Amino acid sequence: MGTKITIAVVLMLCLFAGTTARAQIVYGQPASGDLQLTYYSWTVTQGETERTISQLAFPLTGFVPAGENFDITLYAANASTTLDVDDGEQSLSGLSDVRVQANRAFADDQLLLSAGVNLPTGKTALDLEEEYFVLQALSQNYLEFPVRRYGEGFGFNVLLAGATV
Numbered sequence: 001m002g003t004k005i006t007i008a009v010v011l012m013l014c015l016f017a018g019t020t021a022r023a024q025i026v027y028g029q030p031a032s033g034d035l036q037l038t039y040y041s042w043t044v045t046q047g048e049t050e051r052t053i054s055q056l057a058f059p060l061t062g063f064v065p066a067g068e069n070f071d072i073t074l075y076a077a078n079a080s081t082t083l084d085v086d087d088g089e090q091s092l093s094g095l096s097d098v099r100v101q102a103n104r105a106f107a108d109d110q111l112l113l114s115a116g117v118n119l120p121t122g123k124t125a126l127d128l129e130e131e132y133f134v135l136q137a138l139s140q141n142y143l144e145f146p147v148r149r150y151g152e153g154f155g156f157n158v159l160l161a162g163a164t165v
Contacts (some may be wrong), residue, residue, distance in 0.1 A: 092150065120154050
């Protein structure tokens with residue numbers, strides 16, 4: 001088992017060695033925004049029961065250079081999720097919370113200080129009982145969806161990171 005993990009890590013490092021990485025703070029990068037359209041669909045079979053969960057999401061990201069070695073990133077999404085089960089269709093839709101992150105590099109880009117805030121713009125309560133079942137299906141950790149939480153409430157984070165050469 002340990003040998004397989006080591007081989008997998010070495011292969012991943014080889015794959016990423018040839019790609020260029022974008023830093024947190026990029027000199028001269030202009031302000032930008034991106035609106036995407038993503039669609040995911042999964043079918044899960046448990047015994048005789050088959051459930052299909054699908055999501056159409058519109059994630060919006062933004063980047064604003066706020067000064068030398070300082071930038072702000074933004075994230076918000078609108079999504080519609082549908083759960084098809086044997087006894088009918090259930091759905092959940094709405095906005096996610098807005099996340100704002102400020103990043104500042106220090107000491108010749110060897111230190112990074114980030115602070116972020118989660119603004120409660122998404123759902124604060126489930127309107128229908130069926131929305132609860134859709135949210136439970138979204139929370140399965142083996143399924144991948146762009147929007148898993150429609151609302152988390154107010155929150156903040158702070159990060160201090162360092163790099164050496």
